Amino acid sequence: MKQVLYIFSFLILSYPIIAQESGDILIKNGTVLTITNGNLKFTDILIRDGKIKSIAKDIKAEDVKVIDASGLYVMPGIIDAHSHIAIDAVNEGTNPVTAEVNVGDAIDPYDINIYRALAGGVTISHAMHGSANAIGGQCETIKHRWGAKDPAAMRMDGAPRTIKFALGENPMRVHGEGRGIVPATRMGVEQVFRNAFAEGKAYMKEWEAYQGGVTSVPPEYNLRKQTMADILKGDIIIHCHSYRADEILMLMNVLEDYGVDKICFQHVNEGFKVAPELAAFGAHASVFSDWWAYKFEVYYSTAYNAAILTENGVVTSINSDSRELIRHLYHEAAKTQRYGELSDDQALSLITINPAIQLGIEDRVGSIEEGKDGDIAIFKNHPLSIYAVPQYTIVDGAVRFNIKEDAADMRQEVNPEEQIPAFYEYRAHEEEDSCLQGVFEQLFLHQH
Amino acid sequence: MYKTLFRLLSVMILPGFMFGQIDYDKVKEATDVLFLNDVYVHNSGDTTFTMQDIIIQDGIIKQMGGSLEAPYNARTLKVDSSYVYPSFIDMMSHLGVKKEERKEDPRVKFPGFPPNDVAGITPEWKLTGKYDTKDGGIKSYRAAGFGMAHIVPRGRMLPGQSSLISLKSEDMVLDEGVATYMQFTGARRMYPSTVIAIMAKWRDLFNNAAYLSEHQDIFNKSPLGTPRPKKDLMLESLIPVTKKEQAVFTRTESIKSVFRALELEAELDYQLVLANAEVVDDAIAKIKAQNVPVVLSLALPKAEKEKDKKGDKAEKKDNKDKAVEHPQKEELAQRKRESIERYESQAGLLEDAGHKFAFSTMDLKSKDFKSNLNRMINAGLSKAGALDALTINAAKLLEIDDVAGSVEQGKLAYLFVSNKPYFNEGAHIGHTIVDGNWLEHPKKEKKKAKAGTGSGISGEWSYEIAIPEDERSGTITIEKADDDYSVTVFDQNQTDTEFTGNDVSYNGSTLTFTITIEDGGTLIVNFTMNFEGDSYEGFISIDGLGEFPMQGQRITSPE
Known part of the structure; x- marks a missing residue:
């Protein structure tokens, strides 16, 4: 005792x-x-x-x-609309559609990056599924209640549900190149969306028929299709990993066909090319201040992106997508004053009220x-x-x-069997691209 | 779990050759009637031992009481004045489960839709055909006092259902399909590969099983015109789970997995058992609120060795190159120690919270069993609580407490015999009776311990003290309980006089203590003994009279 x-x-x-x-x-x-x-x-x-x-x-x-x-x-x-801290799993990269998974199930309240984010003034982050799949998992808006022991205590209760979509190279690489299945091209990515929405719509009708007494036995339950149905009903905000303007337009067309209007494009490096179209659709944009050229589809970029989007009336935020960048988002926001001459309020809105709007929590924070x-x-x-x-x-x-x-x-x-000093243990198995965290192992490592 | 005794017995009488080859070297015992004469019985809740005789026949405890007569055909065990305890029940392990050869994972075309068996989703599988009666763990855990084990299959997310076995080499299966076993272990490079997919898959399977059951009911009520429910053995095996007729043992070593399992239970409502949990402290309030049974792991992180504490070797190494010395090394080491203590404290915390729990031996070597139990006791768990967790609590959780979990007339004969109370220094389990089957476990003679290696000084020692004109001799008995030593001095010159040592202290090589002699006045004698192997040298000092040399040898080691 x-x-x-x-x-x-x-x-x-x-x-x-x-x-x-x-x-x-x-x-x-x-x-x-x-x-x-x-x-x-x-x-x-x-x-x-x-x-x-x-x-x-x-x-x-x-x-x-x-x-x-x-x-x-x-x-x-400060609110970060795109991060992967405080979760134990980022990508369920085994299928092009995994709408049913939810990173909110894998919250890690002991992740030291929560504390480091707090040290950068960040109180809320949007813990996101990765971009391995065209339709990835659901995300979780967390409050940085560092010290809470129960993972559930990190959730921001009442925050709307959100889900990760992804365009372009990542889903093509993981599924097309990696496994030789759809989507191998950008056309394929579009069809993955359309199939999933169509299935969700049909599923919704099957259940409505059962619940309305039209059919006598329950249809097969399917949490994935159920989640697609929830998007169609407007219960879930889409946050879509995106770079190229043509694909951004493509997804807006798909959503229009299915009557879905809640979307925030993430990264959206070519957003400056389609800023008026984004504004007209009511789509939001969450961007890096000046991070690009880390893969082919991200070459055509500008540090004026946030300013151009803002001046065109698109609700824009600046995010981190990184446990390091999350510690100085105020610097990232300040860059828009050098590249675009935004006012103080405009620049600070990029890391406060705007990400709040994108997460559907602007009435509270x-x-x-x-x-x-x-x-x-x-x-x-x-x-x-x-x-x-x-x-x-x-x-x-x-x-x-x-x-x-x-x-x-x-x-x-503290790991009771850790080596001292412990620093290298933490870094040993980490990879730089958290956007595709875990996918490398799934694709290439035969772990026996 | 939750099966009737009838079911349990019906499996027991299955012929032995189904589960293992007959060992022809083994000579059939002449009798299976056993008589234990004048033993001290200790069950859960007992505060003292009661001396009784026990007759065991046909695998059950036939009779218990004072002054029983040995049946004509009984073998009388030489266990007179020994201590009898109910056998321990291992609440979860892979004891007696065949290790399967690792096969190359089959390549699946669509990793998002792998066949269930490839993805590790086979809740319909039982352990039939996967038993290994030759598993060495059965013997060693039996020698450690265990009589039954609730064993689970190896694999990934839902590897199958558990069994209850007796720790013996034949007829070991008591029951199959006891509980569903679940792990947050993902499939390799296919769905579900991560914890988030496993949780989603569990919701999906659970709801599908519930809807399938609903569909079956509708069909059975009015088959005409109703679409046929699909035949799906995997989903059907989960229907008892959705109806709370079968528990789900969920492997939850980390506190995060404990919280995750609790969340699934709160959401879906089923009989969750947190199994092989290592840390539960921050979740105890939720565990109690949701009334979820806990099976704590007996495995603990490696204790710090004495030399690590002092940092002998490490320090020498570091001194060579002072530049690499970590500036916060001591603080980090301190936090690591506290982390180890946290693991040790879990059982005591559950006991303090009044939440009953059992123990599992997964990932535990049998040789570490008792030392780990003692570490938990030192960290706050009561000895009675430890024994309860190993016996009656486990029996209740398996719903077999009407026939097992204590030594009582009519119950199944699962017990062990210890030469001393179980937690006493030097206690040895000499006999085990598992399912009425008796085995003797002779004590291995240990090499004589050198002084300075820990408990090496326990036992009886001679002494000679050279006081001029008054040579004294006698014996000194040293006993160790936990980390405390007690000393009794028996002086031959003063027949029938025993002195008890006060202020006993032992630093690994030198023992010091005092005795008080009341002889008209009060005389305080200070003893100092420096041990080397099986002899020692030292001195006594008496205030005002000076120091006198003493020496002696070991007479006996602790039993």
């Missing part, structure tokens, strides 16, 4: 920032970048029970933790407004400045990152 108590006391000591933070906090005297309502100097924010209760000067509140933000910049928690979730990032120097340094990151009113309490070893789980 002694040992148990000992362990317990250690846990409390070593994670001071996790220890039972209430969802109440008062942030005093900061420069508040609300995103949707301009900048408010010398302003306080009171968070009660995890929600922003009031934004005003000189708020008085009893029994509440106070952060002195004098001289600091207070912005809404993405700006500092009364009633919204208490997700806040506090910076020393303006977040779009190259000198910006995150100081505190707050999720639901609980401080999850505090630069002053940033211990050298913040891991939550």
